[in-house]
Amino acid sequence: MIDLFVSAFLNLMTVSNILLMLVGIVVGIIFGAIPGLSSSMAIALFLPITFGLSQYAAFALLIALYIGGVSGGLISAILINVPGSAMSIATCYDGHPMAANGRAHRALGTGIVFSFIGTIFGVFVLIFAAPYLADIAVKLGPFEYFTLILFALMLIIGISGADLVKGITAGVLGMATTMVGLAPVDSVKRFTFGSYTLLDGFPLLPLIIGLFAVTSILKTSEKAIGVEDLEHFAYKKEKGWGFTLVEFFKQTKNTIVSAVIGVIIGFLPGMGGTLANQLAYATAQKTSKHPEKFGTGIMDGIVASETSNNASIGGAMIPLLALGIPGDGPTAMLLGAFTIQGLVAGPLLFKTSADLVYLIFAAMLVCSILMIVIEYYGIAFFLQAMKIPKGMLLPIIVMLSSVGAYASGNNMFNLWTVVIFGIVGFVFGKIGFPVAPFILGAVLGPNIESNLRRALQLSRASFMPFITRPVSLILLLLSLAVIISTAMIQRKKHQEEKAAVN
Amino acid sequence: MKTINIFTLKTVKFLYQYASIVIGVVLLIVSSVMMYFTKDITVVSNGLTSIDNAVFMPRVVFGALILLSPFHIVAGVRRIKTNISNGPSDEEFEEIANKTLRSLTALLLLIVYVWLVGKLGFIISAILYLFAAMMFMTKKENRKPILYVVVSAILVIIVYYCFKHYLYINLPNGILKGVF
Structure with missing residues (x-):
């Protein structure tokens, strides 16, 4: 194994490969940071270029794009409260409040360092445990997937801060948006009302852009912005990463838990960083000694989100390399790259092209280091965005996001989706509905339905396997525990409020 | 402009006092309409079970929303008195209305x-x-x-x-x- 690693590093560390990885990381970060553009899009854009490259150079470039793309999402999430991709949604929850409190440097530093740690953790798990974890992923069936999604939804509802009924309603409303279009499993048309544009349902990226970017501009528009308001967006000049070693080590437990969540969710096909960041954030809040501070701009929230979404990269590579099953969009693109290079991803890859597999591992490690260096020196540049008056910056963000939304489907319906979900986000803010369960419902709606239907097909319409299969049962019990504990906490809170009024 | 302001002011005031009831009623109506439209969804015959079809999940989702709406209405009815007595002053309502506009x-x-x-x-x-x-x-x-x-x-x-x-x-x- 060590021989293979040394040889992979030697093959990788040529001047041209290093240059390709640098380009890949920078382009990936840009694609990740601009809402609407994604690492999948960056990989798709560069895929044709890999025709003319050697296998090693091609994968060095593509891995750099993947890692840069996932990490880049934190920049816009922190600075402008619009996640670059669905993988960075939870970074907004504490990253932006921290930036708004004048600690943008600290927020970016935290995000970058823990992105790096998450990626490295994921890569090590990938290197040492890929075949074993791939076996587990195959053994889990639709029963477990369904209950896992249910558990994630319950957890998000539990930490959403709103009352339980509002949280559940928001989650179900999110799922309701996924009922439009072609049904999973049998592709039957639903609620399309004769429109071809509705066949694909509401696209996810424009939905997220609407919920964050448009809602943000509508909220900021409540008051005209003057020169005096600029002081509010000023940031404190900080040294290094913006946090101390003591603060770093205080995050040890949070980092480990989030990284494990990231890897596990990452290696389950179809889940990926989108679910991982929210689940890790919810877990960090639920297990924190000071859950009330989440959402106000604390380090813990950024650590949970960024560690988990980057750890999911290693996780998502496990089924790709070990089984030939892509876990998310970017890995599906990488699967295409294997085909272009005349290779077949799967168990045989470790035997027939072990040199390439280890080169991919090495590229992931080198790209992580390049990523942290580039982003460290980029902090000062990213912070310049805070100097632009919000009255100018927000319309620009909305324009760029709308272009990204259009580009993600090449149609006008995507732009209208941005507007529709901007209104939804704005109304949610006014009536006190939490956005997080809505997003998770919208993201996981198709997964929950397809897994439920597959499970019911397997069991011939019996719900019994959900409680007879151990993993599924544990997840169901955990979901129940989360709901009951949330209801009890809220009941206690109501009683305290009532007593205070009386 | 003044008429719009008065209209917005009245709407904001009404929504503040009866928000949950409005949410519940809107949810109930919209979900019921969507539930009604589930009849138009084709049920393909190759499903292995009676519930393995494209209608099942929409009925579960919109059924859940119909079931949730009374909770919002009841919560809203309970809060009417508090909302009216502890609500913002007329000046504050005017500010909210202007912001909304x-x-x-x-x-x-x-x-x-x-x-x-x-x-x-x-x-x-x-x-x-x-x-x-x-x-x-x-x-x-x-x-x-x-x-x-x-x-x-x-x-x-x-x-x-x-x-x-x-x-x-x-x-x-x-x-x-x-x-x-």
């Missing part, structure tokens, strides 16, 4: 922008939108119209060029078809 104006700008993208094309509508939104969001005394026009035009053209030449995505040309 500004947000609605920003929304209108966005809707016009998206509508214009389909008619005039991306370049013209994006420049118009950026200029209008920047002017609207900034206080009168701090506005810099010339800067806004220059920034909008340069930025939009750069974005258009990058998407066309580097991402191979043609943004709508509209009336500028053939020019760019």
Whole structure:
């Protein structure tokens, strides 16, 4: 194994490969940071270029794009409260409040360092445990997937801060948006009302852009912005990463838990960083000694989100390399790259092209280091965005996001989706509905339905396997525990409020 | 303008006092309508079980929303007295109404922008939108119209060029078809 690693590093560390990885990381970060553009899009854009490259150079470039793309999402999430991709949604929850409190440097530093740690953790798990974890992923069936999604939804509802009924309603409303279009499993048309544009349902990226970017501009528009308001967006000049070693080590437990969540969710096909960041954030809040501070701009929230979404990269590579099953969009693109290079991803890859597999591992490690260096020196540049008056910056963000939304489907319906979900986000803010369960419902709606239907097909319409299969049962019990504990906490809170009024 | 303000003020006041009831009723009506439309969903015959079809999940989802709506209505009814007695003052309501009006104006700008993208094309509508939104969001005394026009035009053209030449995505040309 060590021989293979040394040889992979030697093959990788040529001047041209290093240059390709640098380009890949920078382009990936840009694609990740601009809402609407994604690492999948960056990989798709560069895929044709890999025709003319050697296998090693091609994968060095593509891995750099993947890692840069996932990490880049934190920049816009922190600075402008619009996640670059669905993988960075939870970074907004504490990253932006921290930036708004004048600690943008600290927020970016935290995000970058823990992105790096998450990626490295994921890569090590990938290197040492890929075949074993791939076996587990195959053994889990639709029963477990369904209950896992249910558990994630319950957890998000539990930490959403709103009352339980509002949280559940928001989650179900999110799922309701996924009922439009072609049904999973049998592709039957639903609620399309004769429109071809509705066949694909509401696209996810424009939905997220609407919920964050448009809602943000509508909220900021409540008051005209003057020169005096600029002081509010000023940031404190900080040294290094913006946090101390003591603060770093205080995050040890949070980092480990989030990284494990990231890897596990990452290696389950179809889940990926989108679910991982929210689940890790919810877990960090639920297990924190000071859950009330989440959402106000604390380090813990950024650590949970960024560690988990980057750890999911290693996780998502496990089924790709070990089984030939892509876990998310970017890995599906990488699967295409294997085909272009005349290779077949799967168990045989470790035997027939072990040199390439280890080169991919090495590229992931080198790209992580390049990523942290580039982003460290980029902090000062990213912070310049805070100097632009919000009255100018927000319309620009909305324009760029709308272009990204259009580009993600090449149609006008995507732009209208941005507007529709901007209104939804704005109304949610006014009536006190939490956005997080809505997003998770919208993201996981198709997964929950397809897994439920597959499970019911397997069991011939019996719900019994959900409680007879151990993993599924544990997840169901955990979901129940989360709901009951949330209801009890809220009941206690109501009683305290009532007593205070009386 | 004054009539709109009074109308907005009254609406804001009403929604504040009866928000949960309105949410519950709207949910109930919309979910019931959607539930009714589930009858139009084709049930393909190759399902292995009676519930393995495309109608099952929409019925579960909209059924759940119908079941949840009474909770909002009951919570709203319980809160009416508190909302009326502990609610904001008339001046505060006026401020909320004015803020809401500004947000609605920003929304209108966005809707016009998206509508214009389909008619005039991306370049013209994006420049118009950026200029209008920047002017609207900034206080009168701090506005810099010339800067806004220059920034909008340069930025939009750069974005258009990058998407066309580097991402191979043609943004709508509209009336500028053939020019760019």
